[in-house]
Amino acid sequence: MKFVSVSSLQPGMVLGRDIVSPSQSFMLKRGVTLNDEYIDYLEQKGYLGAYITDKDNLDIEPEEPIDIKTLSQSVSAVKESNVGELLNSAKQIVADISKLKQLSIDLLDLRSFDEYTYRHSVNVAVYAVAVAKSMGLTDEELEQIALAGICHDLGKQKIPSDIINKPGQLSDEEYKEIKNHPQYGYDILKDNREIPSTVRQAVLFHHENENGSGYPMGKTGQETSLITKILHVVDVYDALISKRPYKHPYTPYDAFEYLMGGRDILFNGKVVDAMRKVIPTYPIATDVQLSTGEMAVVSAHTNDPLRPVVRIVGTNYDMDLSKPEFENIAITQSNISNNIFTGKVDELNEKRQSVKSKKIDIMLVDDSIVSLQTTTVALENDNYNLIALQSGLAAINYIKTKGVPDLIIMDIEMPTLDGIATVTAIREMGYSDLPIIILTSNTHKETILKCISVHAKDYILKPVRPVYLRERVAVALNASQER
Ligand SMILES: [Fe+2]
Numbered sequence: 245m246k247f248v249s250v251s252s253l254q255p256g257m258v259l260g261r262d263i264v265s266p267s268q269s270f271m272l273k274r275g276v277t278l279n280d281e282y283i284d285y286l287e288q289k290g291y292l293g294a295y296i297t298d299k300d301n302l303d304i305e306p307e308e309p310i311d312i313k314t315l316s317q318s319v320s321a322v323k324e325s326n327v328g329e330l331l332n333s334a335k336q337i338v339a340d341i342s343k344l345k346q347l348s349i350d351l352l353d354l355r356s357f358d359e360y361t362y363r364h365s366v367n368v369a370v371y372a373v374a375v376a377k378s379m380g381l382t383d384e385e386l387e388q389i390a391l392a393g394i395c396h397d398l399g400k401q402k403i404p405s406d407i408i409n410k411p412g413q414l415s416d417e418e419y420k421e422i423k424n425h426p427q428y429g430y431d432i433l434k435d436n437r438e439i440p441s442t443v444r445q446a447v448l449f450h451h452e453n454e455n456g457s458g459y460p461m462g463k464t465g466q467e468t469s470l471i472t473k474i475l476h477v478v479d480v481y482d483a484l485i486s487k488r489p490y491k492h493p494y495t496p497y498d499a500f501e502y503l504m505g506g507r508d509i510l511f512n513g514k515v516v517d518a519m520r521k522v523i524p525t526y527p528i529a530t531d532v533q534l535s536t537g538e539m540a541v542v543s544a545h546t547n548d549p550l551r552p553v554v555r556i557v558g559t560n561y562d563m564d565l566s567k568p569e570f571e572n573i574a575i576t577q578s579n580i581s582n583n584i585f586t587g588k589v590d591e592l593n594e595k596r597q598s599v600k601s602k603k604i605d606i607m608l609v610d611d612s613i614v615s616l617q618t619t620t621v622a623l624e625n626d627n628y629n630l631i632a633l634q635s636g637l638a639a640i641n642y643i644k645t646k647g648v649p650d651l652i653i654m655d656i657e658m659p660t661l662d663g664i665a666t667v668t669a670i671r672e673m674g675y676s677d678l679p680i681i682i683l684t685s686n687t688h689k690e691t692i693l694k695c696i697s698v699h700a701k702d703y704i705l706k707p708v709r710p711v712y713l714r715e716r717v718a719v720a721l722n723a724s725q726e727r
Pocket residue numbers: 396397425450451479727
């Protein structure tokens with residue numbers, strides 16, 4: 245079978261895999277022939293696409309990571325915050341994953357917008373167990389991490405859904421409320437003796453970063469458990485690849501770019517590495533485009549997550565891209581989220597554009613023109629007005645004469661006035677809350693401390709991955725993809 249994005253579905257295509265809403269209110273069985281009505285429904289409800297039976301790829305069959313029964317039981321346990329059921333579901337998820345022939349989570353989750361929070365929780369549990377298993381955690385720990393996964397966002401049930409699903413940027417108050425959800429979740433579980441303390445802690449700290457810049461408490465990597473670190477990374481990953489009312493999904497490739505960009509800054513590096521082995525960058529049965537111009541379907545994995553075996557469309561020819569004879573052939577595009585931006589998401593994005601009438605001013609300060617160009621190219625976007633300046637003095641002058649931007653991205657090493665001195669001067673002008681991201685190639689501990697002392701919002705190392713920079717800018721603007 246083959247994954248086809250929702251905008252490319254055609255009447256007459258035959259489903260290769262069931263599409264079930266866990267509430268059982270909607271179900272299309274494997275073998276059903278799609279018609280316009282079904283396709284419209286999938287589009288309206290925000291589904292990513294469907295697995296279709298394809299005569300060239302009958303043998304390509306990714307394994308279901310968990311049983312449909314486990315999925316629906318887990319979803320209702322989360323919906324009802326039923327502790328007994330949550331414990332059973334965690335055990336069942338571990339049991340299902342232990343039965344997999346290959347420890348690889350290939351199937352894209354087919355969920356609608358309505359089910360996001362519940363399905364997200366189950367996905368996080370599944371990913372977390374797979375990563376933990378590959379890192380050699382014990383069965384008892386696997387059950388704990390499964391439980392932490394399905395419970396991690398329980399606190400979101402206390403937050404109004406119009407904040408959770410708001411298209412576009414959140415206000416400071418709204419973002420603050422979102423940031424309370426780990427504490428709310430912890431409070432729900434706190435008095436329950438059946439829930440191990442490791443699980444409660446993981447729920448409380450699942451948004452904490454390695455460098456202490458996360459929430460709710462700013463704990464560093466030294467203070468959080470391995471279970472918490474795994475939960476944190478897989479949570480961000482699933483949020484990024486999800487289609488949400490306020491954003492397009494990242495492809496797995498881009499989501500990994502982001503995780504790699506934040507390696508050992510936001511995310512534990514060993515966890516990110518383990519994750520790349522069990523959560524494929526190019527999942528089986530998805531389309532890719534090759535540098536030869538040919539289209540292909542991913543048919544198997546190799547030891548290199550970036551170079552799978554692919555089958556050229558219209559042939560039976562499997563090409564193992566990890567073999568030296570194919571080293572000149574690259575994957576240029578993965579089509580999971582290509583062309584799927586139709587229907588509801590586009591409507592919602594239009595709404596989101598109209599909410600934001602004004603463009604966001606982002607000031608870039610760097611003495612290197614090459615660096616300024618790289619940053620500009622990475623951030624070019626209809627919603628941003630980019631102001632590129634080559635010195636700290638120019639930045640201060642700009643603010644004095646033309647006003648303050650919404651965000652500043654500042655280099656450190658610059659002649660005359662360095663970045664830290666510039667930020668200090670801007671703070672002294674009264675802009676104490678203005679978000680400022682420091683972008684530098686300097687990794688000295690002293691530099692990091694200086695960044696903290698001038699209340700920099702973030703600290704990003706050069707050379708920066710464009711995906712990482714874009715997402716960190718969104719985070720600084722309260723418009724994060726991974727809310
Ligand atoms: Fe969360």
